[in-house]
Amino acid sequence: MEFISHLSLAFQVALEPLNLLLCLIGVFIGTLVGVLPGLGPTATISLLLPITFKMGPVQAIILLAGISYGAFYGGSTTSILINIPGEAASVVTCIDGYQMARKGRAGPALGMSAIGSFLGGTFAILMLMLLAPPIAGAALQFGPPEFVALAFLGLTLVTYLSSGSMVKALMMAAVGLLLGYIGADIVTGKERFTLGITKLIGGVDLVPVVMGLFGISEVLLNIERSSAAREVFQTNIKELLPTRRDWRLSLGAIGRGSVLGFFLGVIPGGGALIASFASYALEKRIAKDPSQFGKGDIRGVAGPETANNAGAGGAFIPLLSIGIPCNVLMAVLLGGFMIHGVIPGPRLMEEHPHLFWGVVGSMYIGNAMLLILNLPLIGLWVRILKVPYSLLFPLILLFCLIGAYTLGNNAQDVYLMILFGVIGYLMKKFQYEPAPLILALVLGPTLESGFRQSLILSNGSFLIFLSRPISAVLVFTAFFLLVSPIALRVWGKKRPGIPVRGDEKL
Amino acid sequence: MKNRDLISSLFWIGFGALFCIGAVQNGIMLSPGVPGPGCLAFIVGSILIGLSFFVLIPAISKQGKAAEPAEAFFPHPESLRKLSIALLALLGYAAGVEPLGFVTATLLFLFFVLTFIEPQKWKTILVFSGLTTFLAYALFTALKVELPRGFWGF
Numbered sequence: 001m002e003f004i005s006h007l008s009l010a011f012q013v014a015l016e017p018l019n020l021l022l023c024l025i026g027v028f029i030g031t032l033v034g035v036l037p038g039l040g041p042t043a044t045i046s047l048l049l050p051i052t053f054k055m056g057p058v059q060a061i062i063l064l065a066g067i068s069y070g071a072f073y074g075g076s077t078t079s080i081l082i083n084i085p086g087e088a089a090s091v092v093t094c095i096d097g098y099q100m101a102r103k104g105r106a107g108p109a110l111g112m113s114a115i116g117s118f119l120g121g122t123f124a125i126l127m128l129m130l131l132a133p134p135i136a137g138a139a140l141q142f143g144p145p146e147f148v149a150l151a152f153l154g155l156t157l158v159t160y161l162s163s164g165s166m167v168k169a170l171m172m173a174a175v176g177l178l179l180g181y182i183g184a185d186i187v188t189g190k191e192r193f194t195l196g197i198t199k200l201i202g203g204v205d206l207v208p209v210v211m212g213l214f215g216i217s218e219v220l221l222n223i224e225r226s227s228a229a230r231e232v233f234q235t236n237i238k239e240l241l242p243t244r245r246d247w248r249l250s251l252g253a254i255g256r257g258s259v260l261g262f263f264l265g266v267i268p269g270g271g272a273l274i275a276s277f278a279s280y281a282l283e284k285r286i287a288k289d290p291s292q293f294g295k296g297d298i299r300g301v302a303g304p305e306t307a308n309n310a311g312a313g314g315a316f317i318p319l320l321s322i323g324i325p326c327n328v329l330m331a332v333l334l335g336g337f338m339i340h341g342v343i344p345g346p347r348l349m350e351e352h353p354h355l356f357w358g359v360v361g362s363m364y365i366g367n368a369m370l371l372i373l374n375l376p377l378i379g380l381w382v383r384i385l386k387v388p389y390s391l392l393f394p395l396i397l398l399f400c401l402i403g404a405y406t407l408g409n410n411a412q413d414v415y416l417m418i419l420f421g422v423i424g425y426l427m428k429k430f431q432y433e434p435a436p437l438i439l440a441l442v443l444g445p446t447l448e449s450g451f452r453q454s455l456i457l458s459n460g461s462f463l464i465f466l467s468r469p470i471s472a473v474l475v476f477t478a479f480f481l482l483v484s485p486i487a488l489r490v491w492g493k494k495r496p497g498i499p500v501r502g503d504e505k506l
Numbered sequence: 507m508k509n510r511d512l513i514s515s516l517f518w519i520g521f522g523a524l525f526c527i528g529a530v531q532n533g534i535m536l537s538p539g540v541p542g543p544g545c546l547a548f549i550v551g552s553i554l555i556g557l558s559f560f561v562l563i564p565a566i567s568k569q570g571k572a573a574e575p576a577e578a579f580f581p582h583p584e585s586l587r588k589l590s591i592a593l594l595a596l597l598g599y600a601a602g603v604e605p606l607g608f609v610t611a612t613l614l615f616l617f618f619v620l621t622f623i624e625p626q627k628w629k630t631i632l633v634f635s636g637l638t639t640f641l642a643y644a645l646f647t648a649l650k651v652e653l654p655r656g657f658w659g660f
Binding site for chain 1: 540
């Protein structure tokens with residue numbers, strides 16, 4: 001009965017004309033940034049934050065959430081048609097999607113990708129409705145030590161699951177935490193590490209940092225290369241509906257992708273990217289004829305595309321029910337909530353039921369809109385793909401500049417963004433990942449206040465983190481993840497043949 | 507890559523050390539059992555220094571050995587020129603947007619970028635700069651986003 005009343009409230013809010021329009025705009029922009037290589041949803045959300053300032057929180061979050069899950073639909077289009085992923089979670093779709101296009105089957109690849117995305121996304125929203133309330137209820141029992149342990153585990157998982165060196169990822173998490181300590185101390189009000197810059201008393205703003213690390217740096221990396229034109233695969237993409245054989249092959253992959261993607265989306269450090277890779281690996285492993293993968297097997301498109309959308313939906317659970325973003329995209333969305341004076345967490349459903357259920361309702365509708373946008377409008381996206389990067393990058397830079405300026409109507413945020421753009425460029429050159437830095441910057445204040453409250457509660461004893469069952473389990477899990485690569489390395493050296501992470505992956 | 511690891515790890519050691527020094531100055535403990543404003547910064551700064559050694563030591567130990575093939579820092583002969591122009595344009599926009607106003611600064615920015623980074627035809631530059639500036643101004647004005655007016659008033 002409660003489920004029905006929640007569902008009713010969700011659609012009541014989401015179906016308001018303005019919310020409906022903003023949901024459409026959000027998923028449209030999301031698809032657009034997904035289609036365009038070089039601009040991801042993280043940078044887009046941060047640079048569009050200023051346009052939401054005059055909106056109410058419900059409208060703003062519906063728009064921003066639409067961009068976040070919409071991008072995963074659009075990403076597959078470029079993977080299939082030009083063999084370049086529009087966003088990271090569609091990397092794996094290139095393998096079989098592009099091969100299908102080369103064989104003249106771009107239509108079914110795009111069609112199955114959109115249908116799988118819809119089913120995976122819808123499954124994740126359903127699970128969000130069912131699981132978020134009990135998780136939020138359980139999180140109400142959390143005290144400062146549990147929140148510290150959870151944030152610690154989240155950061156550890158982000159570094160553990162990073163694609164590059166784990167040591168470098170941990171270093172970036174440390175840098176993010178340190179940047180989070182800049183500004184007035186939360187307990188004493190004392191200025192820390194501000195170098196006398198007034199702007200920094202309030203802390204380092206998340207948005208210019210994200211715009212710099214993900215927007216400006218990406219443009220700098222792209223323009224320094226020679227301007228090779230993108231070639232869109234010339235093929236017949238009129239027949240979008242998959243054949244009966246395609247359906248028979250894909251249904252299992254979609255089902256497995258939904259469940260796997262959702263659970264990988266929920267865990268801190270997880271999300272759409274890992275979900276898509278895990279789904280591809282699973283499908284290949286259980287296939288009777290794995291040799292077909294890499295040659296244009298539709299299961300290699302259906303599984304990962306379903307999983308990345310299910311993962312994108314699942315990632316909303318920790319943010320909305322506990323207040324802990326489990327990946328960098330959710331961290332930026334958390335910034336969006338906070339700008340509008342809403343703190344996501346266990347009390348969100350009680351204090352802002354219209355916001356919580358309205359966003360959930362808009363996600364159902366947004367998924368349906370995306371199916372419509374991605375199937376009949378595929379011609380439009382293909383045409384957009386042909387816009388040369390030499391005309392796109394000035395637009396990206398301009399939106400970053402306007403976005404940073406309008407945050408506080410001053411040029412200091414613009415300088416900060418440019419600085420982080422250069423830092424992000426250098427980080428890529430030196431092979432450091434920006435995601436742990438952003439997540440740590442967001443979690444830093446939570447971690448610090450919880451840490452200090454915990455130590456005050458325990459009269460300075462660190463054992464408080466180990467004496468409470470939930471926090472102890474979380475801390476031990478985090479330590480296990482930190483130590484396991486080293487242990488595996490040592491064990492692997494003693495027993496040749498056991499695969500271990502390489503030097504760079506320690 | 508080893509040279510880059512050497513440089514970057516030394517940078518992060520310095521960065522961590524600065525935070526540790528700042529943390530000590532801010533006070534690590536307020537009183538026994540009560541952490542001060544510098545407590546976590548000191549711990550995290552120390553961790554960063556420690557982790558940096560895991561990157562530094564392999565970089566030093568492999569210094570004399572045969573260099574592994576790594577991608578050039580600037581992948582294209584034009585890279586440095588393009589990057590410098592882009593940064594100049596960004597900094598110029600940041601410095602000029604308040605005195606010049608949104609419209610003039612945006613027009614000049616687009617004009618500059620389209621002329622010098624990936625040079626376009628004059629017609630494309632003029633139409634693209636003008637249209638983009640107009641549409642951006644109209645969009646942000648419609649969204650009631652306050653834009654800098656400068657001495658021209660727009």
